[in-house]
Amino acid sequence: MSDQTAPEPKAEPFEPKVVAFCCTYCAYTAGDLAGSMRLEYAPNVRVVKILCSGKIDAVLLLRAFEDGADAVYVAGCNIGDCHFLEGNLRAIRTVAYTQHLLREIGLEPQRLEFFHIPASAGPLFAQRANEMTERARKLGPNPLRSRRTERAGGKLQRQPDPHPPLPEAKLGRLIRHEERMAESQTP
Amino acid sequence: MIVAERKPLEQIEGMIEGMQKILVAGCGTCVAVCMAGGEKEVEILAAQLRMRAKLKGIQRTVDEITVTRQCDREYLDQLAKYVGQYDAVVSTACGAGVQFLAERYDDKIVLPALNTLFIGVAEGPGQWSQRCMACEDCILDQTGGICPMTICAKNLLNGPCGGTNHGKCEVGDDRDCAWTLIYRKLEKLGRLDYMRKIQPPKDYSVMTKPGRYSHEAYEEAEKKEDKE
Numbered sequence: 062m063s064d065q066t067a068p069e070p071k072a073e074p075f076e077p078k079v080v081a082f083c084c085t086y087c088a089y090t091a092g093d094l095a096g097s098m099r100l101e102y103a104p105n106v107r108v109v110k111i112l113c114s115g116k117i118d119a120v121l122l123l124r125a126f127e128d129g130a131d132a133v134y135v136a137g138c139n140i141g142d143c144h145f146l147e148g149n150l151r152a153i154r155t156v157a158y159t160q161h162l163l164r165e166i167g168l169e170p171q172r173l174e175f176f177h178i179p180a181s182a183g184p185l186f187a188q189r190a191n192e193m194t195e196r197a198r199k200l201g202p203n204p205l206r207s208r209r210t211e212r213a214g215g216k217l218q219r220q221p222d223p224h225p226p227l228p229e230a231k232l233g234r235l236i237r238h239e240e241r242m243a244e245s246q247t248p
Numbered sequence: 249m250i251v252a253e254r255k256p257l258e259q260i261e262g263m264i265e266g267m268q269k270i271l272v273a274g275c276g277t278c279v280a281v282c283m284a285g286g287e288k289e290v291e292i293l294a295a296q297l298r299m300r301a302k303l304k305g306i307q308r309t310v311d312e313i314t315v316t317r318q319c320d321r322e323y324l325d326q327l328a329k330y331v332g333q334y335d336a337v338v339s340t341a342c343g344a345g346v347q348f349l350a351e352r353y354d355d356k357i358v359l360p361a362l363n364t365l366f367i368g369v370a371e372g373p374g375q376w377s378q379r380c381m382a383c384e385d386c387i388l389d390q391t392g393g394i395c396p397m398t399i400c401a402k403n404l405l406n407g408p409c410g411g412t413n414h415g416k417c418e419v420g421d422d423r424d425c426a427w428t429l430i431y432r433k434l435e436k437l438g439r440l441d442y443m444r445k446i447q448p449p450k451d452y453s454v455m456t457k458p459g460r461y462s463h464e465a466y467e468e469a470e471k472k473e474d475k476e
Binding site: 118119120123124126127162165166167168204205231232233234235236237238239 | 256257258271276287288291292294295296298299300302303309310311312313314315316323326329330
């Protein structure tokens with residue numbers, strides 16, 4: 062894809078891409094509330110709904126950065142409020158570990174954060190979204206994103222399959238990075 | 249289970265310096281359970297290596313594969329189709345797996361990504377402790393299921409020594425005295441008379457390296473075949 066790199070116009074200001082992994086029960090509901098309250102927040106935030114913040118995984122977070130996200134945050138319930146009792150505690154641990162992995166690579170760990178956003182806190186959702194976008198703006202573009210317009214990996218499914226296939230065991234199967242990227246780029 | 253930890257990224261990065269095509273090969277058994285070299289850890293390491301290369305502006309391809317076990321030839325054969333395409337294979341198996349992989353593909357550079365620690369158990373999430381040192385002559389029947397060879401700093405078979413300090417070892421307060429544990433356990437089992445038994449000196453000659461073992465059933469069969 063590097064052959065398509067065209068010199069970008071300098072006048073265009075840097076607009077960060079921020080990925081927010083939000084838990085269904087608290088943060089995503091707070092996002093809904095922020096919408097109902099007609100609150101305005103940074104349009105740079107792409108919300109990914111996950112069942113519980115405990116679902117988040119170092120692999121997913123690293124992939125978001127590898128695919129060019131400028132900042133990523135995981136938003137879950139307050140301590141003690143998790144629908145699954147301890148999912149948010151696990152997420153805090155995963156985020157801290159992934160920050161260590163980012164430090165090892167040489168990427169700023171501040172690009173990744175965990176937030177508690179209770180379901181009733183619409184304004185807080187908007188505040189956190191602005192805060193993270195502002196932070197990404199200060200840190201500058203993610204050096205892993207080769208072009209400003211580069212599409213992030215991952216398929217956007219308008220109509221998700223109601224019966225998705227069960228994950229298969231991948232033992233003994235070669236996973237080529239190139240092929241996986243190509244697969245995720247096809248619409 | 250064999251417990252291992254991943255080497256620092258710096259060190260792995262140093263091993264693959266100047267190489268363009270890397271295959272990260274994981275092992276789906278012990279090191280997958282201790283979160284050091286299974287499928288997920290392979291994905292993390294491969295992603296880290298790719299991102300590191302991109303940040304430094306180096307051309308590098310990193311692909312991933314995880315096999316069920318790297319200590320069995322059958323599973324290593326699954327890599328045969330692919331290893332030729334890579335400059336080096338970074339194995340996230342224990343020391344045994346890395347060696348067996350290097351032996352199976354002896355014209356390939358095989359690099360270790362883990363430090364192998366010990367044979368141990370999972371104490372809790374993310375915590376492991378050593379429980380066996382493979383001394384080849386198990387005496388757990390005499391000691392209430394607690395291994396003095398592993399837990400005692402002096403490997404004492406007839407303990408405790410004078411250094412026992414309210415259940416802790418003189419070597420450090422963070423270590424339990426194996427023989428206090430054994431005494432308490434035998435007391436609970438009503439077998440304190442075992443404490444009076446004198447264990448003969450340990451035969452360390454059986455511990456000579458490298459260990460070899462063949463199952464009797466196979467030995468018998470081989471002998472029969474030889475006769476015929």
